[in-house]
Amino acid sequence: MAKICSQSENFSRWYLDLVKEADLIDYAPVKGCMIFKPYAYKIWELIKEDLDQRIKNLGVDNAYFPMLIPESFIIKEKEHLEGFAPELLTATRVGQKKLEEDYVLRPTSETIIYDAYSRWIESYRDLPLKMNQWANVFRWELKTKPFLRTSEFLWQEGHTVHKDNEDAAKMVEDALNMYYEFQKEILAIDPISGKKSPAETFPGADYTYTLEVLAKDKKTIQSCTSHNLGQSFAEAFNISFTDEDEKIKTPYLTSWGMTTRIIGTLIMAHGDDKGLCLPPKIAPYQVVIIPILNKKDDEKVLEKTKEIEQILKEQNIRYKTDLSDKRPGFKFAEWELKGVPVRLELGARDLENNSCVLCLRKNSEKINIKITDLKEEIPKIFVKIHQLMLDDYQNFLKENIIEVETKEEAEKIIKEKGGFVKVNWCLEKECEESFKSLSTAKCACIPLKQEKVKGKCFNCGKEAKVKALFAKSY
């Protein structure tokens, strides 16, 4: 039977065991790349389906731009280039012939998309322009980890153009709120909305918003970002428009994205020693039916199983019936490892009462239920599971944000307890760097909900400008 290490023993090994044993991934013979096996890919499909609708609801159209970016484009925005240069994978030949121009495999598509926008945008009537694409991207990373950091990953990237900064700033917020609602409503995660520190801002952006999620090992994961790019890319790519007053102006751009990293985030936020624990809304199978067979009455049990399948099908519930010849205990452990929210057990003794037993992955609760009640009860049970998962996440988060005043206190918390330390900060780069070399913790974000800041910077003692969260991060 598949075995995974416990979280407390070695969290990193727990994670690597889980992604293999739950049949989510396989490693590929390509440095830092992985194969999304069907179980993981189905989670991604369910995520995509929901998020795609939310993106469309923001008035954004999907499109598709070439994956190859002429190298000359990448160098147009200086900060952007500096941020990505060492990770850029580059195609230089076709067959045995050298290409006329080298092409970078997109690390992100600002440059190729904004080149097109410069041709498409003429007047204020063309604004706002809002497009999104679902695509694969490449960043040649030195240290990789399945889902969280891989050389190739999948994502969506939204790219919008606005006539003024106010409109762009609103878009950046709308995108962040969309991700927040998605993560809360679909993934049962309540992330922290914040602004990245200048050191962690997207190369070329004015500022970057993030949603930070706390993993079970108390390190933070940046689960998505939303950037206000200001006018720098518009200037680099000559995007301009004639405004109503007939003046030629430079627009304001935004970009925002969520990647397959979200699957790693989900695993680390909800997983436990039994394995994956999936919220019902993105579980490939929401219910696994396990008929308990013992020869006597098997035919009747299987007949009743068909009846249950029919009920689930009519409710559009994603289910799987496990008829393999493994022992029930083995099957239970296997489907727990794969995080299926509800196990439905049905044995000969349940037949008399026309009932079955539901067992919830999240809290191991067992529920005896009449088969005639399944139709009505299962959707309610999904809602309950989602809420249980969200409550647990929120409690865990609350316990792991500790407010402190000095760097010594902050360092102690980071080293001994983990999680977020909440500190007063002057916003100076030097303070972030000095605390990082002390503790290995960076600024996770400056929460958007700011309390009134009074007091001194936790690191340098000068006047503080913001309350910030510092944590070790993925």
Place this chain on the structure above:
Amino acid sequence: MAKICSQSENFSRWYLDLVKEADLIDYAPVKGCMIFKPYAYKIWELIKEDLDQRIKNLGVDNAYFPMLIPESFIIKEKEHLEGFAPELLTATRVGQKKLEEDYVLRPTSETIIYDAYSRWIESYRDLPLKMNQWANVFRWELKTKPFLRTSEFLWQEGHTVHKDNEDAAKMVEDALNMYYEFQKEILAIDPISGKKSPAETFPGADYTYTLEVLAKDKKTIQSCTSHNLGQSFAEAFNISFTDEDEKIKTPYLTSWGMTTRIIGTLIMAHGDDKGLCLPPKIAPYQVVIIPILNKKDDEKVLEKTKEIEQILKEQNIRYKTDLSDKRPGFKFAEWELKGVPVRLELGARDLENNSCVLCLRKNSEKINIKITDLKEEIPKIFVKIHQLMLDDYQNFLKENIIEVETKEEAEKIIKEKGGFVKVNWCLEKECEESFKSLSTAKCACIPLKQEKVKGKCFNCGKEAKVKALFAKSY
């Protein structure tokens, strides 16, 4: 106003005008690559959504494999390598550093997927193994045409493994039938199912099935393919399984795919001098509402428009209301160019009767209709339009398959009339090549529905083995 060339004047220019003016694509500053603008991408999304469900209905799971293929993999299957070598785009460096191994950008994924299959397959219990992926692929083409032949394109590729050839052969047929039903039911195209000649078979396959679609200029388009790969790839990648009899055996593989080429196929099969003509099932907008405003009663017209929108929304009909300040005639032409199946006109004079006018893109038929009847009638009208389009396609096809006995007759038909010539053929490569140099026509396919073959090869006069269709092709 956007103008496109007529088909009879210059079909190729008509096509290139159309894809630009209907706002389907833009050219990218990357050789042979194009941008899928939202209108085209939405067509692709609708195609994907339908086809994906059909693929899943065949018991195939979606997964995702790395885009980068170690160069050493590509050379494992000799014919495969020879078929693709000159088109292979290759990444050789990251930043300014040379990679340890060069990576080919996938031209198709047999090699990287079968390497994984060799690790995953152990016993007959693992078979059949059926996976599919939706991905971007790269073939560095010398001559390109939007959708039909581009250096990067989007597709799905199915890859299955079977314990015997019979099962593999059935899969190859099932995939072809799936594509056939999709094209007929969704695209209103009735393609010819056939086998490719040996010269046109996929590099490394035992045989290749195709669906051939006749474009309005009477050239044929290979709209998808399904390959029986036999055992060659399994041997090259060391895929084997322990069968029930405990013997170690080599399985049989298949692969099959449909690409964004299908959008070009759709345009060329149904388009006319007014532009694109879309079947309702994949039209981004199925209905365009054009309120005819003339100041008097404008408010009432707009109020009624809202009422109509509500009716369409409730029926899940994809609609767009054009409230731009262009003249109605201009709007009519613009939406005809974009191929919207139904135009709904509503003016002040329609208010008294609580009616509106529907105009069908396919045949310009005008229908006066009570607004209270829209709910019931519009779905019927979509069915009717689909049937009209299919009938037209079938009639066009029937008129353009001419059976002849000699190469002289065949050449005359190809040169003067175009379309398919149906001939007796001995299946020898030399005959295909010699007729090609005479007429520029290749063997489009050997139709799966074979009549009894009697007679001599149209080219060499030896005994014929099959009835084959020859045509000029894209």
